Amino acid sequence: MTTFLSKIFVFSLMLTKTTAFAPIHNCPSIKGKVSIVASASKLFTAPLAGSTDDECLSSRRAFLIQAMAGGVISTGISQFPQPAFADEGNDDSIDPSVDLPKITQKVYLDIKFGNYKPKRLIIGLFGEVMPRAAENFQTLCANGSYTGTSFYRVISDMSIQGGAIGPNSVSGKSGTSAFENGSPFAPDNYKIKHTKKGLVSAVRGVNGDIDSRFFIQTENDAGWADNRYAVFGIVLNEGDEDGKAGGMELVRKISKVDVKPPQNVPKDPVMIVGCGLV
Numbered sequence: 197m198t199t200f201l202s203k204i205f206v207f208s209l210m211l212t213k214t215t216a217f218a219p220i221h222n223c224p225s226i227k228g229k230v231s232i233v234a235s236a237s238k239l240f241t242a243p244l245a246g247s248t249d250d251e252c253l254s255s256r257r258a259f260l261i262q263a264m265a266g267g268v269i270s271t272g273i274s275q276f277p278q279p280a281f282a283d284e285g286n287d288d289s290i291d292p293s294v295d296l297p298k299i300t301q302k303v304y305l306d307i308k309f310g311n312y313k314p315k316r317l318i319i320g321l322f323g324e325v326m327p328r329a330a331e332n333f334q335t336l337c338a339n340g341s342y343t344g345t346s347f348y349r350v351i352s353d354m355s356i357q358g359g360a361i362g363p364n365s366v367s368g369k370s371g372t373s374a375f376e377n378g379s380p381f382a383p384d385n386y387k388i389k390h391t392k393k394g395l396v397s398a399v400r401g402v403n404g405d406i407d408s409r410f411f412i413q414t415e416n417d418a419g420w421a422d423n424r425y426a427v428f429g430i431v432l433n434e435g436d437e438d439g440k441a442g443g444m445e446l447v448r449k450i451s452k453v454d455v456k457p458p459q460n461v462p463k464d465p466v467m468i469v470g471c472g473l474v
Contacts, residue, residue, distance in 0.1 A: 292430065294391075297326075298323075302319065304318050306469050317447070322428055326427070332381070332406075333374075334473070337473060341361055345360060345468050347466040349459060351460055353415060359399070359409040382404065383398060384426065384428075393447075396411070397428065412431060431444055
């Protein structure tokens with residue numbers, strides 16, 4: 197136990213030097229659960245600025261306390277301590293697996309990777325519940341702003357992340373909104389819960405604002421993201437009459453591509469080669 201606590205203390209010192217930690221799923225060889233003693237060195241990575249895993253120092257300290265209190269811990273990502281950025285007791289929350297918000301507009305992303313021909317991903321936007329976030333994504337698609345960008349991070353069994361626009365688009369460290377000067381903005385709300393695969397949420401910056409970056413949830417249960425990331429749309433399994441649309445099958449294929457640690461960048465680019473309104 198003494199040796200274990202010593203290791204944890206060393207990790208705590210390491211953590212104070214970083215601005216983010218990566219979830220367990222950032223280790224491609226680790227799925228679901230992991231022993232902290234056996235794989236602690238794989239739990240923490242260099243700063244992943246702009247990722248959905250950017251968390252504040254307090255959450256890392258909370259994690260450290262949990263580890264020390266529990267001794268040897270095996271845990272899943274949904275159990276990771278996370279800071280709350282919204283009222284978790286919100287009574288007007290929406291469960292999309294039960295009651296899907298009204299889709300006010302459909303947009304598309306044409307995606308090309310590997311030896312596959314370009315496939316069209318159609319996304320429905322929840323403009324009534326998330327008016328500003330939906331307008332932002334809709335405008336960026338209509339203006340062709342996503343064309344030439346990529347899915348810069350793939351976390352198996354968790355999410356695929358894309359939409360970085362700007363000089364650091366390859367690394368996912370920057371984004372540009374559709375509003376004045378491309379400035380980031382605060383999410384409308386956090387009402388929609390992450391209870392359905394295919395939900396599209398905004399990646400937030402360190403201060404909680406959002407821009408062009410987004411992630412697509414690949415599993416039904418992503419409670420770790422509730423009250424922290426704002427859902428504004430969903431991938432639709434439609435429009436495949438001509439065999440060009442991908443839906444969640446396309447998302448699944450992207451989620452299984454080979455990646456380069458520690459930031460889980462796809463080894464072969466997953467490119468958005470076109471976008472627009474449906």
